[in-house]
Amino acid sequence: MRITYPVPAQTSSVFVVATDRTPTDLSSIVPWRMGPSHRRAARDALGTPRLTLEAFRSTRSPWRRMDLSAEDLRRVRRARHHVVVTSTAPVEEQPEAAQVARAAARGIAEAYHGAMYDPLTGAAVYHCAECPGERRDFRLGDDWLGWRVSCAGEEHACALGAATGAGADVDGGCSCLLTTSRGLRRFGLPEITLTGLACAHSLCAVTVLRTVAESLLAGHFAWLSTRPQRQTGTPSPCRGVARRLRVAGIDYAVLSGGADPERGRGGIPDAEHGFTPGMPDEEEGGLLRVRLTPVAAARSCLRLRLPGGHGENPRPHHTPGLLVA
Known part of the structure; x- marks a missing residue:
């Protein structure tokens, strides 16, 4: 599929x-x-x-x-x-x-x-006179990818990125972390978001997000390179992506959702209007959702809570659990 x-x-x-x-x-x-x-x-x-x-x-x-x-x-x-x-x-x-x-x-x-x-x-x-400047070869890690990290639930007594004496548990006492990529839209790829992680795992969430983004973007560029340049006025095509995302030979994630071409206003930030024509807006359904496979979760630094884990199963596990993007 x-x-x-x-x-x-x-x-x-x-x-x-x-x-x-x-x-x-x-x-x-x-x-x-x-x-x-x-x-x-x-x-x-x-x-x-x-x-x-x-x-x-x-x-x-x-x-x-x-x-x-x-x-x-x-x-x-x-x-x-x-x-x-x-x-x-x-x-x-x-x-x-x-x-x-x-x-x-x-x-x-x-x-x-x-x-x-x-x-x-x-x-x-960042730049400096001694630095090589803009590379000819593209590397996503050269400040092309940002992320927005926030806590989605005020009911959790936790501090973003670290446990506090008020009750956050570094092993996953909350599951309110929300991490969304910033920058993929400029290349024609929807942003991705990770949710359902403990706030103490913010750095790990960013690492996973970057890995998924690099893999998706590589396939996106390869697809673009095989297409002739579009004529003005022709409809925007849709690209199909396999639900299983393989990174280094391992099933890393399962994709779902995707952007709806009939929804969203589009784009990157505009100084006066907040957007410019181009990509579906995140709030209008323009996000790719990703779920880690159990193998990838076990190999990452994330420990994910199972659905309903706060009451029925409070122990965190290496599982795709609540990690969706």
Whole structure:
């Protein structure tokens, strides 16, 4: 049995550089002061939807209310200027289009001694003069994947990521942890979420989420590479995915759910409207759900509680249990 999800015609990426220096002539930086890996592609894309540059006084910037940590948000608002790098491209041109845009943002951040932020992952993208810059080869672990971690139930007397004296048990005294990926939508793949874990297992949940995301994205890119570029106005196709996800030769997870092409408004964050056309919204059914197999659970650092475990079976077990994404 297979599940399907709609693949959008195009996706977008936005990178915001917060700086105190006045951005005078951005065309002297992009593409000329970028790393060599993406310089030619940036030159060809500059001025098209694939690569646009805008500069704002921070007091007038539409990107003052990004979904960032409190500390990062303070830095964004205290900066005098925001330089915004945007890329909108056919999904078949990913991940290169996003890489070129981030490489341009890196060059601007280095030239103006600014800090770079990715609104989609909700995090800063670190750079330094001695670093190699944007790689030519794509690696999801290069700050392309973020996650939102929260506690879904106020009734649990627990603290996120650690047990407290109020009653949380590091071995799984609660099952309210909610971990959702951030960043997969820019490549045309629905986000995934993991629920039903103890809050003390937040780091393990992120590790599992990253493993599942890497496997799903590799298959997604392989599928995109075999398709001709879509014509404007043609309907979005749906890609089928096997319910069993194999990682390193082991049945790692069982997929279910998937995005409904008739639901959701779409997209990545937009400064004014909260979304842009592209992918189904998470709240509207645009998430892939994943359940760990018993073998994968046993090999991971997670210990999962069986359904109904708080009363009938309070002991945590290595089982697919309540882990769904």
